[in-house]
Amino acid sequence: MRTHRRRVLVTGAAGFMGSHLVDALVADGHLVFGVDDMSGGYWRNIHPESEFSVLDLRHREATEAYLRKARPEVIFHMAADATEGRSQFTPISSTERNYLAYLNVLVPAIREGLRKMVLISSMSVYGRQPAPFHEGMPRVPEDIYAIAKAAMEHATEILAKVHDFDYTIIRPHNVYGERQNIADPYRNVIGIFINRLLQGKDFFIYGDGEQKRAFSHIVDFTPYCLRAGFDDAANGEIFNIGPREEYSINQTARLVLKHFGYDPDDPPEAVRPRRLPPRPLEVRDAYCTLEKAQRLLGYRTTVSLDEGIRRMVAWAKELGPQPMRYLEGGLELTTGAPETWTRRLM
Ligand SMILES: NC(=O)c1ccc[n+]([C@@H]2O[C@H](COP(=O)([O-])OP(=O)(O)OC[C@H]3O[C@@H](n4cnc5c(N)ncnc54)[C@H](O)[C@@H]3O)[C@@H](O)[C@H]2O)c1
Known part of the structure; x- marks a missing residue:
């Protein structure tokens, strides 16, 4: 899908999924900013044509100063401490790296004119409900990581209503x-x-x-994540992404x-x-069910x-x-x- 060249920020850009997304955004001709604190990322993953900065999103002032300069129109928030199983043993740092870091990005981004947030969430928000999970099911987090992801989703919905920006929430499978x-x-x-x-x-x-x-190979994730950022049909929607x-x-x-x-x-x-x-x-x-991603994003494995x-x-x-x-x-x-x-x- 061809779109105008935009100022796009990918958080967690030195990580696995973030770096693949940066590649796709650069290939599509966008001006791509990437940040990562390198806690789980690697220098070898960074695209040389992206504007990359080391930034720890837990630091509110530094993150605010960064967003004042970068002024992204679209953000893909990938940065996370995604160690779900560990989060019961690191509840404070999990919450800081997930929920708090996200608000540190989102709030100044709204002030700087954010148009679209793509939040990378997780299937963990479905908790122990019977699979297959579908997007209309309630959020019933059962662990500390999932609490943060559910809160991030909910905060996005609330702030988007009040502050007028578009968003899409993506819940990937094991990628x-x-x-x-x-x-x-x-x-x-x-x-x-x-x-x-x-x-x-x-x-x-x-x-x-x-x-x-249900494991997803990365090539079956990135294109749909990208599309969610630029296709108006994805606005205000939650998507499961992963194979059946x-x-x-x-x-x-x-x-x-x-x-x-x-x-x-x-x-x-x-x-x-x-x-x-x-x-x-x-x-x-x-x-999970995939019908929505197939219908609106053209997903296929x-x-x-x-x-x-x-x-x-x-x-x-x-x-x-x-x-x-x-x-x-x-x-x-x-x-x-x-x-x-x-x-x-x-
Ligand atoms: N891989 C999966 O199976 C999967 C499944 C569901 C959801 N997700 C979500 O997808 C996103 C990407 O996951 P991934 O598998 O690529 O993980 P990853 O660990 O490779 O990438 C996350 C990146 O975030 C960075 N980061 C962590 N804390 C940060 C901070 N305070 N400031 C700046 N950067 C910070 C890490 O250094 C890392 O490079 C995450 O939000 C994760 O929760 C992943």
């Missing part, structure tokens, strides 16, 4: 693919499996591994083993998945999980094994935390 942070021990299940196998080590499955997820096919964590593990050349039915002892107790509050099945994992493994082999990046300063609360985190097993 994976090239450039994903494979060194985050707290999230990105496929990335962790891959990084462990790159090191010739086994990986961990929480619970029985039969919990199901669900895979259990066990099935996913088998595919990763396969693309490393192992027999998934009988991998060598050294790389055989290890079972750990279930994580507190982990949602069992998380998949083009990359199967098998093919997506093949591509990601090929990329990760080029990158090589990565040392895990544990949270500086440790968890705020440790009771009940998985031992992979407290004992830094990876």
